[in-house]
Amino acid sequence: MPISATPLKNRQTAVLFDLDGTLVNSSAGILASLDYAFRANGTSPIAALTDLMVGPPLHEIVESLCPEILPSGIDMIIESFKAHYDSIGYLQTTPYDGINQMLNRLLDAGIILAIVTNKRAHPTELILDQLGWNDCFSYVYCPDSFQPTPSHRKSGLLRKIMHDNGINPPDCVYVGDRKEDWHSARANNIRFGWVEWGYCIQKPDFDDNSFVLTVPDEEIILDAIWNAPELRRESLDGGGKLNQ
Template identity: 40%
Template sequence: MPRHAHIIFDLDGTLIDSAPAILASFVAAFAAAGRIPVRPVTDDVIGPPLTETLQLLSGSDDPAVIDTLADHFKAAYDGDGLKQTTAYPGVGDMLEQLHRQGIALHIATNKRLAPTLKILDLLGWRTYFDAIYALDMVTPRLPNKATMIGRLLAERGIAANQAAYVGDRLEDGEAASANALPFYAATWGYGAITPDALRSGWMHLPTPSADRLMTD
């Protein structure tokens, strides 16, 4: 029997390399708004919710500024931008193997729901996942990833001892721990936790591996 009946995945930096599409869309958003980012638009800004990243890049928390930038970002990214998204090598095979073994797969991501669904369709993965949760799936949006995972577990009737979370950032591990879930640190993505930063009880997943997730 597999160790976990349910596996919940982060998306950006864990299953997909969305960096080129996201970074290009941030650059396009600032250009369209006639603003210059206050810091470089590099991989390390990817991961937090869109509003937080735009506040970081703009150096502003003015709602009008952030709303304008967000609109421009969404127009760039949700159109052709997200088509630059690629799967990390081995991820498609991992998901197929887990799904074939009867493990229920889910997503809990900071990415907005609309582009998440488009990307899953683009990659042909939508049918692998039983539940797809995003911060903006409800209004007002969910406050953080820990709350989102807790909602997924509650609404799906999943006990913590039946599931695990896989992600690439410290925030992901903290959100898993907040819900008493085992955490697998995917260290192949752009937000990757370094092995020496793993906390007690967290497991290192250096490459996409269905076998590790089913047995470790």
């Protein structure tokens, strides 16, 4: 499935999703591939491999687990991970209970669905194909989908997907499981939905109009879009607050 974007001709209502920890439980495959990569390179991580480390870009995960290793060694571990994950590890990815039903109901409501993720494009593509989701998502934005990579990581990807496709902040929400997802939504004046089932076990201390999903629920998401209060962005650097 090509991961690309075709600009929207008219304003559309969109739900932008994070992938790992939001739509899918991918931790088993990621942790197995990390374990393989460390062992293949004769390296031991400084901390146990747990679900809590899933979500950031791959190089950040590896660097945090091997702070004393030279960049060349980090690159070797990353390449070993990619070889294992892209052939075996991704197959352990499963959707969370209720996700398929929620996606289908959002599509039935005429909502444009998109993914904005830190995951690399190739395994993202493999996972969507494996799960039969190729036709669900109009746009899939990954850091390595573009050259140069958008700045500020996920907030840059959110900014780009809206710019490329004519999506306006009041017409969408971003749904994710990590504090980074919340900050990225804030930086783009997008209302954020935090999923309780993801890899961030502590709920962020929201000081805006973000909403919480305890289970996949399209009605809460639709209400967040259609009945969203007006937002005002204080700053673009994530340091300001979103005020109603």
